[in-house]
Amino acid sequence: MVQKRVVSIEDRIPKLKQERRKKANRKLIFYLLIFFVLIFIVIYLQSPMSYVKNISVNGLQWLSKEEIINQSEIEENVNFWGVQTKDLEENIISHPQVKEADVSKSFPNTIIMDVTELSHVAYVEMGGKVQPLLENGELLDDVTSSNIHGDVPILKGFKDNHYLQELAGEFSSLSRYVSALISEVKWIPSDSNPYKIKLYMTDGQEVESSIRNLSSNLDSYPSIVSQLDQTKEGIIKIEEGGAVFTPYNVDKEEEEDIEEENEE
Template identity: 40%
Template sequence: MQKGKVLSLEDRIPKIKEHRRKKANRRLIILLSIFFLLIVIVVYFQSPLSHIKEIDIRGNKIASKEEILSISGLEPGGKLWNINRKNVKNKIKKLPEVKDLEVKIKFPNTIEVHIKEHSSLALLMSNDQVQPVLENGQVLKEKSSLLMNAPILIGFKEDKILKELISQLKDIPTEIYYSISEIQHDPKNTDPFHIYLFMNDGNEVNATIPTLAEKMAHYPSVVGQLDPDVKGVIDFEVGSFFRAYEKEGEDMSEEGER
């Protein structure tokens, strides 16, 4: 029995040694892998690969790339991994036209900035300059060279009346919005929000800003009841009636009233 037991242990010793050797080899491989990984990381941070090579800005139409780069603090050659993306985002969002953005680090050395801008809804005529007005009511200074298909605003100031108008324009159906050529502010003692809209089809609309979106939604159906060869003023200020340029006082039928 004892002899058999000793032989059994002797048979197992080589297997135990082999298991221990394999386990030691695995540990060595893991340690070597960690060591080489650390070397790669150190070499990367010390090499030009860890410096910003490219700054890719996308989605901007109003804000220029130069403006975004200037306010962001980003520049080629800077340390890629020293960038605080939250700080960069907060800096760029100071631009009035920027609604939101995302900053991404793309390996090995590229920064991607995805911009989402406020829409431009109108062009404000001020001091012989045309300045875009954003959907948040902000007027962009020094952007008069920006071309866009939007209504021109005349007689407006940067105040609550302008912001109320922009709020209404946002709610006007797209096809009707693009048919507006010009909006003139014509305040009255009884209605400081009174305006005239000049349409691309040759008609004119008499309206008040607080009900503009609601009334203009009916514009296509109202125009559809009129002789296309006769142009005039569509009054949306209180009810709905039409007054031809050639002969005044031609009212719309009750069916056309809103």
């Protein structure tokens, strides 16, 4: 029969004391760690280390970074954790040239502002000034010639904002390729069609059309031009029913014959 070893209470007491001491030490270290972490957090939040150091603004074409930062009303030396991104977004969107805004934080001290601007679809010559026309039909204050972007057309002869608003909507629906081909647009209303316009294209052609359904009518412009004699320039009348090309050097009778042939 195997005899069990009996450990006396005197032998066990030192081991129990040692285990209790280890547990107590581990608890003390844990509490000290929490204490110092909390102290560090308090010091961090009260020190310049927690201030916003960098502001990144993305998506700008017409506005400047400084304009967006000022519009956001973010304060100097603001605490990174105290920044309310929703408030900044609302402030930025209230700018007349901003369509959308998204503000986010990037640890440790960067604020990121992603901005979508309302596109400048044209520049309007009116009253001796040149004013940007936004995609929503709003006109901005006049700009200097150095601030004009050459990839959108100049509008001339417009005296009624109603037609400008409709034209802005059509321009915003145009493809970038076709839009870049338009150099200048003149409003030439007639008794039968107050929406009539003439477009001067960068390839030397002229286009007569209507503000209404302009974007869908001009979708076919590249295809129309590709079928023409590249050495000839003239006027292309584009309507919903089709297009008619009349060279510049054609007299009135020949022009009528061309139109009759196209109608047939």
